[in-house]
Amino acid sequence: MANFNHLINREGTNSVKYDLRKEVFGKAGVIPMWVADMDFAMPPCVAEALKGRIEHGILGYSFRSEGFADAITTWLQRRHGVSFDTSSVCFSPGIVSALVVLIEAFTGKTDKILIQPPVYHPFFEVPLQNQRQVIWNELVYEGRRYHMDFDKLAKQLKEVRMVILSNPHNPVSRAWTEEELEKFGRLCLENQVIVVSDEIHSDLMLGGHRHTPLIKACPELAPYLITCYAPSKTFNLAGLSTSAVLISNPSMREQYNQTLQRLHMQMGNVLGQVAFETAYRGGEAWLDELLSYLNATVTSIEYRLSNEFPWLSMSEPEATYLLWLDFRKLGFSAEVLNRKLIEECGLGLSRGDQFGPGGAGFMRMNIAAPRSVINEAFERLKLLKI
Numbered sequence: 001m002a003n004f005n006h007l008i009n010r011e012g013t014n015s016v017k018y019d020l021r022k023e024v025f026g027k028a029g030v031i032p033m034w035v036a037d038m039d040f041a042m043p044p045c046v047a048e049a050l051k052g053r054i055e056h057g058i059l060g061y062s063f064r065s066e067g068f069a070d071a072i073t074t075w076l077q078r079r080h081g082v083s084f085d086t087s088s089v090c091f092s093p094g095i096v097s098a099l100v101v102l103i104e105a106f107t108g109k110t111d112k113i114l115i116q117p118p119v120y121h122p123f124f125e126v127p128l129q130n131q132r133q134v135i136w137n138e139l140v141y142e143g144r145r146y147h148m149d150f151d152k153l154a155k156q157l158k159e160v161r162m163v164i165l166s167n168p169h170n171p172v173s174r175a176w177t178e179e180e181l182e183k184f185g186r187l188c189l190e191n192q193v194i195v196v197s198d199e200i201h202s203d204l205m206l207g208g209h210r211h212t213p214l215i216k217a218c219p220e221l222a223p224y225l226i227t228c229y230a231p232s233k234t235f236n237l238a239g240l241s242t243s244a245v246l247i248s249n250p251s252m253r254e255q256y257n258q259t260l261q262r263l264h265m266q267m268g269n270v271l272g273q274v275a276f277e278t279a280y281r282g283g284e285a286w287l288d289e290l291l292s293y294l295n296a297t298v299t300s301i302e303y304r305l306s307n308e309f310p311w312l313s314m315s316e317p318e319a320t321y322l323l324w325l326d327f328r329k330l331g332f333s334a335e336v337l338n339r340k341l342i343e344e345c346g347l348g349l350s351r352g353d354q355f356g357p358g359g360a361g362f363m364r365m366n367i368a369a370p371r372s373v374i375n376e377a378f379e380r381l382k383l384l385k386i
């Protein structure tokens with residue numbers, strides 16, 4: 001049994017989440033609940049495999065064996081009931097780097113790329129940094145749940161070259177339903193838009209919600225679809241930079257791989273490959289324990305919110321270990337709210353406005369930490385002067 005209550009000191013490990021607190025929040029002592037990695041040790045089978053590989057002594061140039069593609073496709077079949085051919089599996093160091101390659105491979109300068117804010121900020125930062133235009137299809141918040149604005153989407157898609165979807169959605173914690181995804185996929189198909197479905201959080205489902213891969217909801221979209229997966233969130237391996245980009249359309253796959261090679265990003269790292277394969281083949285029982293732990297944490301937070309924090313609510317947590325907290329009742333600007341949480345509460349959360357239009361007044365909280373840390377964070381939240 002994994003012990004998720006065990007507190008591991010991450011200070012002094014060059015951890016972005018811990019060791020950059022002073023730079024980011026101006027205060028080294030905040031409880032770090034921002035960057036999306038977990039304060040839990042990786043699955044023991046992964047640690048063992050990495051140790052075994054290190055003991056060999058040589059970490060020279062390596063290639064990805066067939067086991068790489070087999071590990072992810074077998075996982076996706078078993079866990080999410082979706083069949084991908086192993087030939088569709090391509091490599092990327094990370095999913096953000098995959099976005100850079102995909103934009104370079106499939107869009108030209110000034111092409112329009114549609115995203116649905118509030119959303120993971122590289123979805124708009126990467127296109128903008130690469131001189132593409134961003135089209136904003138803002139999500140609508142109703143009854144503690146976000147939904148897509150399909151009417152607007154139908155109009156906007158007419159002028160768009162690519163869409164980037166967060167499925168499930170970071171930061172608003174939506175697990176898109178099959179019906180929503182089918183509607184979304186059909187609209188994209190009608191307009192022959194290239195779709196990137198970022199499914200990096202797909203293994204982290206909460207409250208009995210199930211993940212629906214976009215390709216399963218709308219198989220006809222396959223010729224236009226790119227789906228991204230990684231063990232980095234699921235098994236807490238982000239520092240190993242090993243991810244998978246699945247492309248069924250052979251000519252698009254060729255174009256992706258050529259671009260990856262032109263940018264010299266195809267090599268990958270040998271330890272990442274070991275961790276990737278081992279986690280997908282042997283990490284399932286650990287993941288189920290993790291999900292039980294995260295679900296229990298969410299239940300305890302929901303209880304506290306309704307009993308102790310009448311001024312605070314959150315969107316229904318359906319997926320990811322990131323909660324989307326709604327502070328708008330307090331009426332503070334994004335800047336003031338962030339400052340007060342740092343200075344009065346000693347909490348380091350992600351600012352909602354960082355995720356684009358619709359994010360101001362919200363904060364994203366990473367709850368992938370021992371329950372003692374979460375409890376302490378909510379005690380500190382009571383210190384907020386409202």
Ligand SMILES: Cc1ncc(COP(=O)(O)O)c(C=O)c1O
Nearest residue numbers: 036094095096097120166170200
């Ligand atoms: C939706 C989404 N995509 C991608 C990433 C990051 O991926 P990577 O570290 O592989 O670039 C994150 C990290 O939080 C994320 O939430």
